[in-house]
Every structure is written in C-alpha cells, then in structure tokens.
Amino acid sequence: MSEFLNLDREKEAQTKRTNRSTFLLVLVGLFGFITLFQLVKLTVLDSGLYTTISDENRIVRVPIYPSRGLIKLSNGEIVTENIVSQALTISPSKTKDIEQTLKELKENLIINEKQLLAYKEKSIDKKSKYERVVIAENLSQQQIARFSVESDRWPSLSIEARLMRFNLSGPIFSHVLGYVGQISLEEIEDSINFSYPLSFQIGKSGVEKSYEEQMRGGVGYKTIEVDVHGKEIRELTRVIPKKGSDIYLTLDKDLQELARNELAGRKGAIVALDPNTGFIKALVSGPDFNPNILNKTEIGDLDIILNDLESPLFNRAISGSYPPASTIKPFIGLLGLKEGEIDWNTTIEDEGFFQLNEEGRKYRGWKEEGHGQVNLTKSIIESSDVFFYQLATQLTVDRIAIFLKKFGFGLKTGVDLYAEAEGILPDRKWKLGAIGESWFVGDTVNIGIGQGYISSTPLQLALAVSSIATRGKIYKPKVVSKVEEEIIEKEIFLEINSIKESDWEKLESSMVSVISDWRGTAFNLTEIAKNKIAGKTGTAQIKSLTDEELTVKEEYEDIRQEVSNRDHALFVGYGPIPEPKLTVVVIVENGESGSAIAAPIAQRLIDKYLSKNN
Amino acid sequence: MSNKAPLDYQLNTSFGTRKFTLSKLLIDPILVFSLLTILIFGLFVLFSASGQTVVMVMKQSIYVAIGLFLMFFISRLDQSVYKSFFMHLFWFGLILLVWVLLFPAEGYKTDRWIDLGFISFQPSEVIRLLLPLAAASYLTRNQKRNTIKDWVVVLVAILSSSFLIFKQPDLGTALIVLASGCIPVFLAGFPLLILIILMMVVIVSSPLLWASLTPYMQQRVITLFNPESDLLGAGWNISQSKTAIGSGGFWGKGYLNGTQSQLDFIPESHSDFIFSVIGEEFGFLGILLLLMLYGIILYRVFKIALNSSTEFSRLAATSIGFIFLIYIWINVSMTVGTLPVVGVPLPLISQGGTSILIHLVAFGFVLSMKRRQTW
Numbered sequence: 001m002s003e004f005l006n007l008d009r010e011k012e013a014q015t016k017r018t019n020r021s022t023f024l025l026v027l028v029g030l031f032g033f034i035t036l037f038q039l040v041k042l043t044v045l046d047s048g049l050y051t052t053i054s055d056e057n058r059i060v061r062v063p064i065y066p067s068r069g070l071i072k073l074s075n076g077e078i079v080t081e082n083i084v085s086q087a088l089t090i091s092p093s094k095t096k097d098i099e100q101t102l103k104e105l106k107e108n109l110i111i112n113e114k115q116l117l118a119y120k121e122k123s124i125d126k127k128s129k130y131e132r133v134v135i136a137e138n139l140s141q142q143q144i145a146r147f148s149v150e151s152d153r154w155p156s157l158s159i160e161a162r163l164m165r166f167n168l169s170g171p172i173f174s175h176v177l178g179y180v181g182q183i184s185l186e187e188i189e190d191s192i193n194f195s196y197p198l199s200f201q202i203g204k205s206g207v208e209k210s211y212e213e214q215m216r217g218g219v220g221y222k223t224i225e226v227d228v229h230g231k232e233i234r235e236l237t238r239v240i241p242k243k244g245s246d247i248y249l250t251l252d253k254d255l256q257e258l259a260r261n262e263l264a265g266r267k268g269a270i271v272a273l274d275p276n277t278g279f280i281k282a283l284v285s286g287p288d289f290n291p292n293i294l295n296k297t298e299i300g301d302l303d304i305i306l307n308d309l310e311s312p313l314f315n316r317a318i319s320g321s322y323p324p325a326s327t328i329k330p331f332i333g334l335l336g337l338k339e340g341e342i343d344w345n346t347t348i349e350d351e352g353f354f355q356l357n358e359e360g361r362k363y364r365g366w367k368e369e370g371h372g373q374v375n376l377t378k379s380i381i382e383s384s385d386v387f388f389y390q391l392a393t394q395l396t397v398d399r400i401a402i403f404l405k406k407f408g409f410g411l412k413t414g415v416d417l418y419a420e421a422e423g424i425l426p427d428r429k430w431k432l433g434a435i436g437e438s439w440f441v442g443d444t445v446n447i448g449i450g451q452g453y454i455s456s457t458p459l460q461l462a463l464a465v466s467s468i469a470t471r472g473k474i475y476k477p478k479v480v481s482k483v484e485e486e487i488i489e490k491e492i493f494l495e496i497n498s499i500k501e502s503d504w505e506k507l508e509s510s511m512v513s514v515i516s517d518w519r520g521t522a523f524n525l526t527e528i529a530k531n532k533i534a535g536k537t538g539t540a541q542i543k544s545l546t547d548e549e550l551t552v553k554e555e556y557e558d559i560r561q562e563v564s565n566r567d568h569a570l571f572v573g574y575g576p577i578p579e580p581k582l583t584v585v586v587i588v589e590n591g592e593s594g595s596a597i598a599a600p601i602a603q604r605l606i607d608k609y610l611s612k613n614n
Numbered sequence: 615m616s617n618k619a620p621l622d623y624q625l626n627t628s629f630g631t632r633k634f635t636l637s638k639l640l641i642d643p644i645l646v647f648s649l650l651t652i653l654i655f656g657l658f659v660l661f662s663a664s665g666q667t668v669v670m671v672m673k674q675s676i677y678v679a680i681g682l683f684l685m686f687f688i689s690r691l692d693q694s695v696y697k698s699f700f701m702h703l704f705w706f707g708l709i710l711l712v713w714v715l716l717f718p719a720e721g722y723k724t725d726r727w728i729d730l731g732f733i734s735f736q737p738s739e740v741i742r743l744l745l746p747l748a749a750a751s752y753l754t755r756n757q758k759r760n761t762i763k764d765w766v767v768v769l770v771a772i773l774s775s776s777f778l779i780f781k782q783p784d785l786g787t788a789l790i791v792l793a794s795g796c797i798p799v800f801l802a803g804f805p806l807l808i809l810i811i812l813m814m815v816v817i818v819s820s821p822l823l824w825a826s827l828t829p830y831m832q833q834r835v836i837t838l839f840n841p842e843s844d845l846l847g848a849g850w851n852i853s854q855s856k857t858a859i860g861s862g863g864f865w866g867k868g869y870l871n872g873t874q875s876q877l878d879f880i881p882e883s884h885s886d887f888i889f890s891v892i893g894e895e896f897g898f899l900g901i902l903l904l905l906m907l908y909g910i911i912l913y914r915v916f917k918i919a920l921n922s923s924t925e926f927s928r929l930a931a932t933s934i935g936f937i938f939l940i941y942i943w944i945n946v947s948m949t950v951g952t953l954p955v956v957g958v959p960l961p962l963i964s965q966g967g968t969s970i971l972i973h974l975v976a977f978g979f980v981l982s983m984k985r986r987q988t989w
Binding site: 009010013014016017018020021024028031032034035038039040042043044046047049050051053054055057058225226227228229233 | 757758759797800801802803854856857858859860861862863864873874877878879893894897898901916920925928929932936939940943946947950951952953
C-alpha cells in the first residue's frame, strides 16, 4: 500500500518537475531568443557600423607637421633656426581627471607652477579627441628624469620633442623677426585651409607672422594603430609633409646692428631702405626685446616684456604715428611750385611769426627773431616756419591732402610686416568725423610745418623722402627678398609724375644744403660726414607753444622740465648725392633736437652702408 | 527504452563485463568530450584575451586539471554516499560566507576571498553549488509531500546565503546564488499560489530594493538602459563589448587578430567579457559553434537527469543544468547589452579558478547520477 502511494507520490513529483522544467526552459529560451537576436543584429545586420567604430577606436590619423622654414640673411647666414626642446604633453580624452593629474605633477615637482600656467588659459575640450596638448615646455633634464621614473602613473602623459624657434642674433632683429607662440583658439578657428593643432607654435608678429603660411609648410599625416591608452602600436600609412620655406631678409646685419646701437635703447625708430627698390636695410624700434624669451628658448622674464610701460613689443617704425614736423616742408614746397603759388624766387619776410590777419593769433616760428628775407631754398635750409605757414594757408587743406596722399601719407605702405599704422592725413571730412568740428584755417597753418593733426609712421616718411631721391618713384617696402627659391621683385607702390625734373633737382640741392650750408639746420654733420647726403631735420612738438606772453625760450625751458614733454627729434635723408642708395629716417622720442640727435645717426648709417657696398 | 540497447550496453554484453570501455571510464563520453573541447578552446581564448600572457593560461590550466580530476573522482561516487552530506556541507559553506565578511582577506578589492596561503578561493562560488544540491537533498529527503515548513526552511537558507554574498558586495553572484537556490525549489513543486504572491511582494518592494543597491550597482543598471549616456564611464564596457562582437561580423577577425581585444579596448576581457573576445575573433560562426557545444552539454545533462534513478538525482541534475544555462544566458546577454553588467563569468572559459572548479565538480555530480550498469 505504502509502496504504491510512494510510487504515486513520486510520479506526481516527476510530472510536476517535468512540466516546470519545460516551463523554465521555454522562459529562458524566450529571453535567450532576445539575446540571440541581438547577437545576429550585432554581428550580421550592424556589423559594418561596428567595424567602423572599432577602426575609429584603434586607427588614428596623426598629422605630421613639417619643421618651420628658417629665416636667413640674403647671404645665407641663418638668423632664426629650430632647436629641439622637450615638452610634456597630455591626451585630454584619455585623462580621467585632468585637474587631479596636474596637481599630482606639481606635487611630484615634475612641473612647476609657472610652466603650468600656460595650460590653464587654454580650453582643451574644443578640439578632437586624439590631439595632445602641451602642458609644459622646455623641460629640464632633471624634470625629464623625474617624470620617466614615475611615468606609469600617468599613461596619458608623455614627453615629446618639439622644435622651437631660436634667434641666433638675439634681440638685434627683434621687431622684424617677431616671435612665435602657442596658437590661440581664435587663431585656430580663423585659419582657413590649414588645420592647426592645439599647442602649435604660430607666428605672432614680425615676419614670423606675415610669412607664417610659407614658413609653416604643408601638413603630412600618418595613420597609426593605437591601444586603449592611445599608445602607438604600429604605423599603417604615412604622407610626408611639405617642408616650410626658408625666407631671406633684405636687411643688412651690420647696418641693423649699427642702427640699434645708435638708438641705444631710447624710445624711437630708425628705418633705412634702398629708395630704388623699397628693400628695407635696417628697421629698429626702441626699446626692443629678445624674441627668444617669447619663443621660450631663452629664460627671461616674460612679464617684463609684456607689461613694460614703454611697450617694447610695439614696432614704432611701422606702427608709431609721429608728427612729421619740419620734414614735411619739402613736400609743401613742391606743391607750392606745382600749383604755381610760388616759384624758386618767391620771397617773403620772416619776422618770427605769422598771422592770418592783423589781430589774429600769432603763429610763431622756432627762431624768435625770424629768418629775414626767405625764399623756398632758404626756408628749407634754415627751416623757416613762417614761409610754410603762409604757403600752406595759400594752398588750402584740400590741395595739401590730395597732394600728400600721392607720397603715401595716410596710406598703409603694404610692408610685409604686421600691424602697420596708416598715420593721419587730415582734411575737412576727416576732422568732422574724428573731432566733430569743422576745419579752421589755423589747422592748415599747422599742417604747413607738419604739426597739428597730421601724423605719419617713420616708414611712411622714409618712402615719401625716397620719392625725392628717385624723382617720383616710390617702391613698396619689403623685408623679405626671397622665399625658398622664389625671388621677390621690387614693386612700384606710388608714382608722382606732376613734378618738373628741375624742381626735383633744386629741392634736392636745397636739402643737400641743409647739411652743407653753414646756415643749414644740420650743418653740424659736415664734421662727421664721409658722403654727401640730402636731408631735412624736424623737431616735433609734443606741447604746442601757445602762451603769447612768454618768449619762446622761457616757455620752452619750462615745458622741457618733464622728459616726456620734450620734443621728438627727427631727421629724414638719403645719400649719396648723386645716385642715392639709402634713405634713412630717424626718430628719437623726446630727443629734442633733430639736428643734434637724429641727423648724425642718419649720416653714420649712410656712411656705413656705402663703405660696405663700395 | 526501445528494444535496441545502448551502445555501451551492447559492447559490454558482447565482450564481457571486465572489458574496458570509454563509456565506463567517462560515463558520458559526449558530455565529457564537449566539456573538454570547451575547456581547451577556453584556454586558447584566454591566451588571446589576457594579452597573450602564458602565466594566466598556465594557472588556469592547473585549475582545469584539478577540476577534471575532481570531476572524474566524484563521477565514480554513488549518490547514496554523498546525498545526505550536502545539508551539513551547506552549513559549513554558510559559515565561510560569514567568515569572509568578518575577516576579509587582504589584498582583494571585495570581501570575496578566503586565502589559505597555498590556495585562495571564493566561498560564494562553493555555496552556489552547495545550495541547490542541499535544497534538492532536503526537499527529497523522504517520500512525503513537502510541508510549508519545509519550503520556509529552504527559502530562509537561500535568502540568507544570497544576502551574505550581496553584502560582500557581489550583486552578480548573489543573484546567481538566489537563482541556483530557487530552481530546485521551483522544480520540486513549490506551491504556485505562494510563488505568485511572493513575486507580487518583490515587485511592490522593488523601489526599496533599488534604494538598498550601492550607487555603483545602480549606475550599472542605469547604463544598461542608456549605455551611450556615459561613454567614458560605465557605458564604456558595454559599448566596447558590443563594438568588439559587432566588428567580428560573421566570420570573425581571426584568432589573436581582434583589435578590440588585443589593443585592450574591451575591459575585463579575460574574465567577464571574454565572450566579446570570442565574438570578435571567431565571429558569429564561432559564437554559434560555442553555443552549440553548450547546448550539447545541456542536452546531455538534462537527459541524464530525466533517466536518473532517484528523485534527488533528477532534481539535482536538472537544477545544475538550469544553473549552467542561466550562467551562459546572463553572461552572453550582458556582453551584447541586453542585461546589465553584473559580473557573471562565462562558464568554463572565463578566467577564474574557483568558478571552473565548481562547474567541473557539478558536472562530476551529474555524471555520478547517470543511471548505468553497475559493475
């Protein structure tokens, strides 16, 4: 009986178990089917998609950047080269916690606070995921050693050799060469047809900037296989980059060095160029800077350069606007001749001041007692202000503005350097727009002696003066004569045809007399001059002399107590006469005397240049 | 059974009972050869998945060898010898679980290990075999119908052991242990009405359960439903695993040629995500062949269970089969992204000595339960 019961019981349990097993099998089977379907979807239906993803995982296209073109002198001497520097780079996409990593690096003294600063300013999430970002440049041997010991802790970091810019001549060519620096995000976004990577060294000023495109070359790339940490396993393909072009400067190193020494750290600018080609032979702006500090290939205090009140980075030679002062006089004279307002014999009485009418304000000349009877020649030699006050008034601002524009005043010269200023060539419309007042005749009077609203850059002055040397031809100024194999030809910038040959000649001889005539404002040069040059001095007033009660001398003595109120010393000139080879413009800020301070510099530069080239 | 006797039986009768046969030695040659095939295949895959480290494969081989020896030894035993032992062994296992919580072994991330110096093992792996066997043993200890009290005893045992593992914390194994315990209970005829009520209770209390999960576990569940939400964090595993399997396509990239595997894109490729390596290097075809081998093993296990002589052995063998199936299902599902990443190894292939040992021991028990000619 119990045996049977047990059998029944067992049978019942067995049936139940079989049913439930089947149920469970079907249940797991149903879920299993979902998974199986997913498997088919992954491996068969979507396989292509996942193949792509897996390739994107492992295959990385790494751009290869060519070494930057060198900067050389025309004789092939290297001015700027590339040197190898070790940089610490990070792969942001492979770094879990960037802030933490940086903190650890600092704690382990691998990078110091200063080297890190450059990194913080940069946003790293904007660029693609495989790019590496430099977090510290110029690692010392010690830093490299310290990093290597513990590099396993930071798999996303590595030390990479980078090429950095180094100027062999230090600060001598500073403003011409400019400097390079880490590309900014704006620069990355603005660049067309070249995809700059983060941490790229891009030209920031000088020829480094203006010839950026030629010197950087063309990007190549390689495709590599990487593991999950971004470590390169093997290279798959490679396209060689196009080397950056070398550029050759028009500058003369000796002349540049001399010009720099002559300026001797004072604020000011010197431009020397060949009037027959426009090729710049020397370009100095003071104070200058050592580009290697900005290129980070020499240790130096960046803050001093960047925050100096005398702004050493500012290129006064092309970006500084100065009143041309008396150096404008030859051009006003030319216009007078051309318009028939005067001829070479027209004479006026210079009593030391000029008045528009009997009761009007007295416009005083620099010489209180006046120059007596003056014609154009004498007015240039002695720099009579009164003659030009009157001539300018007769010519009116309208004619002056049109005429001066032909010499490049108020125009950018198009020099192959960045941040060129255009100066101010004022006329009625300009004044209404910029000052909000209508033009007064008094404004015209001031223009006659290059004061008032008019201003120009030293380079503009150099071009205008060159037109006298070339009898009306102005060539586009250039600092680069050759890019790799391509020779850069001279280019006409402006041409003045309306002046009679005899007028050019007489003007030139008047300017020669500025130096050679015993009455000439630059007669002091006669002592040092080795070559005959033509020139014109200028003294640009910072503070105008307006107090009528005081004599010129008293007032001037008072004002000049403050250095920054002192006049700028100007000299423009060219030589030798005949067949001029070099135009020089010298501006020494607060140098007070064009003849004593600026003129000798120009004479010495021309003498030096000629002694070298003869 | 039909009038045609099994092959081994025929052989035995024609050439005498003393004659050595494969069937006699291995008990179920098809099951054993399938196991061996998977184990050897698994060692090859492990070599590829471990970044081609011989040491890891050697270590695994030792466990495989020990496991096979244990399986062989256990398969010789008669079920009457060990049946009643399981309940005592289970208590011992439970003590070990408490032990690891109280005295965690040093040098391990979670409190899962017992380090005996010469060998270290996870008691949770031991319990997940002991629990269903003990439950089967308890529920079939006599011929009588099981009472409510019996069910309660078993359920308490199941819940307490899985709770202890959950506390380690090891959600994956806790769930596996829970399932391993519940399967024999369900199969043994647990009252359906109570089952439904219990399920309702679980569903209602699920928000509470959710709250008791650690943030790490919650994150894993969340990313299951939206793996793309956190591609560098928790979603990384799933997305890289799917990419590996998907890019393997139908034919696979070839042994040792899986870029996802060899370049370390698959995390935990030697343990929980070893299936992704198989998918990438052997393709859908390889997966299908592997699943077929698993299928053959399961078929043999269920067949042995059906023909086994006692209610205990039928229940135990069926449970072992289902547990094995669930292991495969969970692991494959999590690597293809249809289940959360809960950390369940692929049976017989994933790196992990204890896991392999326990699976082989389980198969040893199954083999011992095969109804056969006594000799």
